[in-house]
Amino acid sequence: MDLFLVFVILGVIVLYLCVVIVRQGTVAVVTVFGKYTRVMTPGLNFKIPFIEFIYRRISIQNRSVELAFQAITADQANVNFKAMLVYSVLSQEEEVIKNVAFKFIDEASFMQALIRTIEGSIRSFVATKRQSEILSLRTEIIEHVKSQIDVLLETWGYHLIDLQLNDIAFDEVIMRSMAQVVASSNLKAAAENEGQALLITKTKAAQAEGNAIQISAEAEKTASQLRGQGVALFREEVAKGMAESARVMNEAKLDASLILFSIWTEAIKHFAENGKGNVLFLDGSTDGMEKTMQQLMAIQKLNNNGDTPPPAKR
Template sequence: MFVFSTVFLTVLICILTIIVLKFSLFVVDQETVAVVERLGKFNRAATAGLNFRLPFLEWVSGWLSLRIQQIDITIETKTKDNVFVKVEVSVQYHVVAEKIYDAFYRLTDPKKQIESFVFDVIRAEVPKLILDDVFEKKDSIAIAVKNELAELMSNFGYALVKALVTNIEPDEKVKAAMNEINEQQRLRMAAQEKGEAEKILIVKNAEAEAEGMRLQGLGVANQRKAIIDGLKQSIREFQAEMSEVSPSEIMNLVMMVQYYDTLKDIGSRDKSNTIFMPHSPSSVSDIAKQLLCKSVVE
């Protein structure tokens, strides 16, 4: 009987010990805080690791994560120029380890409270700006959100890490109108660039043509000078050999040779047009007389 009582007592003690340990020991994960209450009143914040609480007197009433959390909020509001836009804001925040009491007890739903604050800030800032300025100053809007929330949420045990305006979505009709304006601006710029390119091309072609004509004129002038110099030399040599021949007769002879050379050159071309020209020797003198008469008249 004594042995039975001893065994029973030992088993009972073991069971009670297990129960006490079960209700006394608890583990808190990393970057997490357990809120411990004693008889319904806040007692302490248990940090990561193995923790002890008084069984039946202390309870873990809740858990708070110390990790950075993010909440995405979409707010519809109106700009200064009466355009409805949807502004998407992302807010990153975390619980302040030194303010566990405020973070756990002062706010029932922290996310809802943050949303309310963000709504107030966005609807106060965006109506001050026209649509174009909303796009340009979205960083300033995000800073305003952060500055406003940082002070408010610090009273409730939360710290703001960053506030970002991630997207600004105008009304569909306004967006289509903006796209149309951008398209027309780009088309106008393309037309201007094309016009400038064509203008440059025309100017360059004109300059090239003028330079070509100048060089062509220079070549013709040099050619004529060379012909005249050659004729002078031929006349001098002819007179040196035959002094009894007059210069006019020599000139007629030279012109005849030049005339027949011209006929030969025209006839040798494959794609030349049909030209009827006098080819008798007397025609050369007739042409010379006509040129002489024309020069005298002028």
């Protein structure tokens, strides 16, 4: 009975040593006495105890690593890079898995080689460019690294999926100088825009002022013409009225000086009402009235005969 129990226990141990469970997303490399023999795929697998050993479990999933390093441009400016690298095993083919398992002594050595290779590729590219060009060459840097690294990684059994340059920064002194350059450019652009706006504003104002002056001049011209026509009509009507009055009084054999006297008194009344304290000197002599009468009679003759009146005596 004790012997049977011993065999059962030994059987369980052997069975336990024979069973190998490989997780999804990984493969297991099996060796026999240190020599590669086969690859175990995900799921339940079996091996020969004490003869076959699991040399290494390899993940075939995507992996990522963050990088932080410094490079120097052609004009001796320090550039600080922060990048993220995404890579994976090239495929599950046997030769690829053998390369992944045996190319490097361990995972740490592979990571060190990968990181240093990428950093060196970026540094060699940046060393040929000037500081002012770096920020605009993000895509070119990534393409340069991929073109150089892909072939090398394939010999190691890996594939570069993505490389992202998350941050490109210069030293603090350079950043301040770049900020000053940008600020100066912005101020220059703002000044130019302000000057253009002021020029446009003044041009529009000058055009508006010129249009206003032109309109005002046209209005003044029209108003002067209308005033002149009004004064001419007024004088014509006054002359007609006075000539008519003189004719009526002449037919009635009355002295025309009565008309002058009436006009004279009306004028004095108007002057008194609207003079506002101003002093006016009027020619109220008989000669002055006579001269006015002669002018009125000439206007009457003009209205009766249609002839041009003789010029007034001075």
